[in-house]
Amino acid sequence: MRDIDNKNVVYKRVLLKLSGEALSGDNGNILNGIFLEKVSAEIKKCVDMGVQFAIVIGAGNIWRGSRQNGLNIDRVRGDHMGMLATVINSLAMQDYLIKAGLKTRIMSAFEIQQVCEPYSQYKAIDALESGEAVIIPCGVGYPFFSTDTGMVLRAAELNCDIVLSAKNVDGVYDKDPNEYPDAKKYDSVTFDQVLKQNIKAIDVAASAMGKENNLKIIVFALENPQNITKAIMGENIGTILSN
Numbered sequence: 001m002r003d004i005d006n007k008n009v010v011y012k013r014v015l016l017k018l019s020g021e022a023l024s025g026d027n028g029n030i031l032n033g034i035f036l037e038k039v040s041a042e043i044k045k046c047v048d049m050g051v052q053f054a055i056v057i058g059a060g061n062i063w064r065g066s067r068q069n070g071l072n073i074d075r076v077r078g079d080h081m082g083m084l085a086t087v088i089n090s091l092a093m094q095d096y097l098i099k100a101g102l103k104t105r106i107m108s109a110f111e112i113q114q115v116c117e118p119y120s121q122y123k124a125i126d127a128l129e130s131g132e133a134v135i136i137p138c139g140v141g142y143p144f145f146s147t148d149t150g151m152v153l154r155a156a157e158l159n160c161d162i163v164l165s166a167k168n169v170d171g172v173y174d175k176d177p178n179e180y181p182d183a184k185k186y187d188s189v190t191f192d193q194v195l196k197q198n199i200k201a202i203d204v205a206a207s208a209m210g211k212e213n214n215l216k217i218i219v220f221a222l223e224n225p226q227n228i229t230k231a232i233m234g235e236n237i238g239t240i241l242s243n
Contacts, residue, residue, distance in 0.1 A: 010234035011162040013052040013128060015155035016043070017147070020089050022168040022222040024061035031061065031092050035225075040096040042225040043133065047102055051232050052128040054158050055135045056151040057093060059085035079143035083110060086137040086147065091115065097133055104133040109141030109150075121157045128158065148206035156213040163215055164231050165202070166222035171239035172201040188240040201241055210241065217241040 018039070025032030043053055062085035065078055073081070090106050097104040106116035107124055116137070117123075124134045139150035148165075155163045169177065170185070177183040186199075191211035194201050201219060202210070210217060220227050220238025230237050 008233045009049055009051060011051065011232045013054075013158065013160050014232060015054045015056065015151055015158065015160040015163045016228065017151040017163065017165045018055065018057045018089075018093070019167045019222060020058040020061040020086070022166060023057070023089065023093075031089070033096075036092060036096040037100070038225045039222070039228070040093070040100040040102070042228045043097060044100040044102045046229055046232055047131065047133065049232075052131075053133045054124065054128060054154055054160065055090075055093065055133060056139075056147055056154060057086055057089040057135065057137065058147045059083075059089055062088060076143040079145075083138040083141075086139065087112060087115065090135045090137040094135055102133050103131070104135060106135045106137065109136070109138035124158060145205060146203050148202040149209065152202070152206045152209045152213070152215060152217075155215055156209065161216075162231075163210075163217040164228065165217055165219045166228065167219060168222065169219075170221035170223075170237075172199060172219050172241070174199065176200070186239045187236075188242070191241060191243060194241065201239070207241075211243060214243055 023031055023036060025035045047053060059082050063082045087108060094104045094106055105127055107119040108116045109119050111118050119136055127134050136154050139145055139147050140153055151163055172186045172189055173183040175183045189199060189201065191207045193199060194207045195204060218231050218238050218240055220231060227237055
């Protein structure tokens, strides 16, 4: 692992989960190029400080499931469509990261060798240790699992110090803050609370895996890309999920 020469950095290897909806911005497009540029610049800045980045990207900006817009598509086929949508977002993110000066590879849970290489835990670790960013699309590679489960699985496999879950909301609430003005934001919450109280933070499978592997997840807003840097420096942003 590369040495960290910046004493302000708390987390050396991170799994960054980017919400597809957050990357689309508010301009009505599938992806917001200006915002992608800002996010890429922030990631590059952190890498220059010695931080290693594995990245998982959602696809809510493209495809939200087999019942989207009144469609009635088989769940397995719909999940495959969602996984392919994460490849589109990953290719866009790779392009912007490369333009920002960061060598980046995509390692897919699906074999799509024309556009990216198959995921390998060991090759991913080698790439991270050499200073490359590694984007991992297609979740766990199987239907019925969300990208939240994919982010927790990859964080455990790659021995990440922290999971940074960047969304279009600024943390975890007891109910939907978009619908309920009196929604209460949690500063921290345990995986047991998420599971027992049905708190809408990450899905049940991801919570159980996070608990079993003693992971730490910070849920925060991507609206300000500088939050990525604040998170790796240990600043108190968003909501912390842990045991």
